[in-house]
Amino acid sequence: MRLSLLLPALLLFCGCSQPARSNSPEELGKVRWLRDFETGLERASLEDKPVFLLFQEVPGCATCRNYGNEVLSHPLIVEAIETLFVPVAIFNNKGGKDAEVLRYYNEPSWNNPVVRIVDYGRLDLIPRVSGNYSQLGVVQAMVFALERRSKPIPVYLQLLYEELLARQQGLETTTLSMYCFWTGEKMLGQLDGVIATEAGFMDGREVVQVAYNPKTVSFKEIVEAGQQARCADRVYAHNDAQKAEAIAMLGQGKAGARSSFRPGHEPKYYLSRTPYRFVPMFPLQAARANALIGQGKSPEGVLSPRQAELAKQMKAHPEGKWENVIGKDMIAAWAWEGNR
CATH class of the missing domain: 3.40.30.10 (Glutaredoxin)
Structure with missing residues (x-):
């Protein structure tokens, strides 16, 4: 069953009474x-x-x-x-x-x-x-x-604003190594100022790449949070300033320059084990949802009402052949043809 088949019912749930989207010119969007x-x-x-x-x-x-x-x-x-x-x-x-x-x-x-x-x-x-x-x-x-x-x-609108503003101001990225990147992504994805996370491998180690807004959270604060959660065994710096600070915090043997990164096979592991993997999300939203689920909590608090209703409908139809949309562009993944 495709996402687009549920969207007409979703729009009725939301009480939309405006003209059908198919009648709208391209310039007016959806x-x-x-x-x-x-x-x-x-x-x-x-x-x-x-x-x-x-x-x-x-x-x-x-x-x-x-x-x-x-x-x-x-x-x-x-x-x-x-x-x-x-x-x-x-x-x-x-x-x-x-x-x-x-x-x-x-x-x-x-x-x-x-x-x-x-x-x-x-x-x-x-x-x-x-x-x-x-x-x-x-x-x-x-x-x-x-x-x-x-x-x-x-909350969903505030998070979207936070991500868009951070991307305009300029993100920084760092990579932390830990014993389990599923745990690392769960712990780091909940931090204020962290915009996106990705679990994978670097230098033969399990790592999490963290994109963050340096105006909200510092590199030092991210590493300290990682240390407290046992998720910063080693830091792969993305610039000289990060490397110098990592050496000061962890020692020479636990700080190095980044190398090639290979994504893991199960992005957003905790999110991917639930029906919420079928709900389109933007990166910050997905990072927070993954962290909440990993802590045994519901992610509904970071979703919009329409996203939450979409998840509800998908749970009600487990037989559907839904597509995993983790990491996919929201506009493309939303399947707007179902709204026409």
């Missing part, structure tokens, strides 16, 4: 948009939600199409827009009501994508997002808007 601003404001007032207002050129240039395919098609960005906001799309190259909204906000016509998040009184909650066509730009805008409204930020 979000189910309202097309009337006044209707959106009314719904926002009734549901006490901000309005996610997209000004988009349809049909549009390559920038507009890429924005639809790469930003507005990310499953968790779509879920956040559809469930935490009221999504309204305004075509910036049309007349009528679209042109009226453009004039109200003094937005240019025939322009690249612009996002405004407004309250149901039409006032901007945050500065307009213009010239930033990244996933981070949209996720950051949603987080800031929710904070402005004193609304809770779901």
Whole structure:
């Protein structure tokens, strides 16, 4: 049974009442948009939600199409827009009501994508997002808007923001050796600031490669956490600074330069032993889920409601021939054709 067969039922569960995705132009991605601003404001007032207002050129240039395919098609960005906001799309190259909204906000016509998040009184909650066509730009805008409204930020959205921001700021990577890389990945994957983990082999040893945000957690803190969990027998440094610090901490014989890395055969071992391996996740989410399962805890706290419902449906149909999507791109793995 394919993931796509469950998605229509999943959308009914989530209460989505917007137009079918198959009717949406490429530039609008996979979000189910309202097309009337006044209707959106009314719904926002009734549901006490901000309005996610997209000004988009349809049909549009390559920038507009890429924005639809790469930003507005990310499953968790779509879920956040559809469930935490009221999504309204305004075509910036049309007349009528679209042109009226453009004039109200003094937005240019025939322009690249612009996002405004407004309250149901039409006032901007945050500065307009213009010239930033990244996933981070949209996720950051949603987080800031929710904070402005004193609304809770779901864990899945906070984690996605953390990962995207860390990748923009610049990740660092180090490799630690231990007696069991399954245990090592479980222990290191729970650390704040760790963005991604991968178990494998280096220099004939079991190791875990750790990608982390140095603005949140230091190399020293990662090694110390590894030592406390008996998961830092040796450090393979990825730069001279790491090597010098590793020698100071562990001694000359337990610190060296990295060599070729070979991934293990069972990525995210604990996650891979459960039906959650069939649920598309981004790297930080998968690292946290794997760590939680390895500790005997449920990973549902780091999943979105739609991901959790997907896992529930898969558990209810164990006969299905599901695909293991650990490590796969979320947009590709989500099988959007099932939403049409």
